[in-house]
Amino acid sequence: MELHWEDVAGHEAQKMQLRTILREHRLPHALLLTGPDGVGKKKLGHVLAAALLCETEDAPCGHCASCRAMASGTHPDYLEVLPERTGRSAAVIRIDAIRSMQVEASRYPVLSKQRVVLIDDADCMNEAAENSLLKTLEEPEGAVTFLLVTGARSSLLDTILSRCMPLSFGTVPEDAIVRVLAQRGIAAEEAHELASLSDGSIGRAIALHEHEGLLRRDDALDFLAKLPQLDMTSVWKRSQEMGEFDRETLSEWFLYLNMMLRDMLVLYEDGGSSLIYHKDIRARLLALLPSFPEPVIFSLLALVRETQRRLQSNVNLRLLMEGFHIRMRDVVQIRN
Ligand SMILES: [Zn+2]
Known part of the structure; x- marks a missing residue:
C-alpha cells in the first residue's frame, strides 16, 4: 500500500494543517479524525502514522525501514484496534481489546522513536472500553500517539472528545x-x-464498482462446480488466464472462493443455516456437497489460504496459479 500525503484524495486543507503541525513538532498525543464514511479518514490516519514513525525530514519518505514496514503492514510500533464483527450482532470494541492495546502501547518502541495507535470506528467502543481508554488519554505512558477514527463523533464520551485534537473531514470532490x-x-x-x-465518498464509489465483484464470485463458483471433472488442458488455460490478472482481482477471487468453502462447511451442519455469507446461492452450494466431502473441503480451504498468503508476496502469479489449480484438482479428484 502506498503511504504518501498525495495518495489521500482531497482534504488538501487538512493535509496542509497536519504537515505544518508535524514540521513544528506540535502534534498532540491524541487526534480525532471525524467525517462521513468512505472519505479517506483512515487512509489519512495511516499516512499520518507513517509520518510520525518515519525518521526523515520529508516524512513519510516511503523508503526507510519504518516506511517500508508501514507499507507492508508489519510495523512493530503501529497498532490498530478494530471493532469485532461477529455474525449479525453490532460491531463492538470491548475493554479487552483496549487493555491489550494499552499493554502493547506502553512498551518501548522497537523500530521508531514512538508508537502510534489507530482506533478505527472508535464509536464502537462500549462504555467500559471508553472509560479504560480515557485513563490512558489522561495519563499517557511512554511515547505514543492515538488516532481515533469515527463517522459518529457524538457517540463518544465528551471527556474523550475533550482530550483529542479534532480534525474533521468533508466529502471528496x-x-x-x-x-x-x-x-x-x-x-x-x-x-x-x-x-x-x-x-x-470514495468508499461508496468503489463499492458500486465492485458490484462487478459478483461476476468474480460467479466465476469462483463455476470453478468449484467444474473442479471434480477439470482436465489438465483446462488447468493450463485457467492458470494462464488468471496469471494475467492483477493481484487485487486475484485476491478478491480467492476471498470469494474462501467464503464459499466456509459456507459449504456450515451447510454440512445445517442446510438451512442463516450463518452463510452467500445466501442467494444456497441451492447451488448445497448441490456441490455430494462431490465435496468435508475433509476435502478442509484441504481445499488450507490450499486457498496458503495461496492467499502467497499472493501478498512477490511471487510469479502464473506459476502460483498453476500450482494452485493442480493441487486443488488433485485433492478433489484423487480422493474421490
Ligand atoms: Zn520513512
Missing part, C-alpha cells in the same frame, strides 16, 4: 474521486459515472 478510480484502472467514462453516484 468528484474530480478527486475520478482520479482515485482511474488509478485503480477504471475507465474514464465509468469513473465519472461512479463518482457522480458516490455522494462524495
Whole structure:
C-alpha cells in the first residue's frame, strides 16, 4: 500500500494543517479524525502514522525501514484496534481489546522513536472500553500517539472528545474521486459515472464498482462446480488466464472462493443455516456437497489460504496459479 500525503484524495486543507503541525513538532498525543464514511479518514490516519514513525525530514519518505514496514503492514510500533464483527450482532470494541492495546502501547518502541495507535470506528467502543481508554488519554505512558477514527463523533464520551485534537473531514470532490478510480484502472467514462453516484465518498464509489465483484464470485463458483471433472488442458488455460490478472482481482477471487468453502462447511451442519455469507446461492452450494466431502473441503480451504498468503508476496502469479489449480484438482479428484 502506498503511504504518501498525495495518495489521500482531497482534504488538501487538512493535509496542509497536519504537515505544518508535524514540521513544528506540535502534534498532540491524541487526534480525532471525524467525517462521513468512505472519505479517506483512515487512509489519512495511516499516512499520518507513517509520518510520525518515519525518521526523515520529508516524512513519510516511503523508503526507510519504518516506511517500508508501514507499507507492508508489519510495523512493530503501529497498532490498530478494530471493532469485532461477529455474525449479525453490532460491531463492538470491548475493554479487552483496549487493555491489550494499552499493554502493547506502553512498551518501548522497537523500530521508531514512538508508537502510534489507530482506533478505527472508535464509536464502537462500549462504555467500559471508553472509560479504560480515557485513563490512558489522561495519563499517557511512554511515547505514543492515538488516532481515533469515527463517522459518529457524538457517540463518544465528551471527556474523550475533550482530550483529542479534532480534525474533521468533508466529502471528496468528484474530480478527486475520478482520479482515485482511474488509478485503480477504471475507465474514464465509468469513473465519472461512479463518482457522480458516490455522494462524495470514495468508499461508496468503489463499492458500486465492485458490484462487478459478483461476476468474480460467479466465476469462483463455476470453478468449484467444474473442479471434480477439470482436465489438465483446462488447468493450463485457467492458470494462464488468471496469471494475467492483477493481484487485487486475484485476491478478491480467492476471498470469494474462501467464503464459499466456509459456507459449504456450515451447510454440512445445517442446510438451512442463516450463518452463510452467500445466501442467494444456497441451492447451488448445497448441490456441490455430494462431490465435496468435508475433509476435502478442509484441504481445499488450507490450499486457498496458503495461496492467499502467497499472493501478498512477490511471487510469479502464473506459476502460483498453476500450482494452485493442480493441487486443488488433485485433492478433489484423487480422493474421490
Ligand atoms: Zn520513512
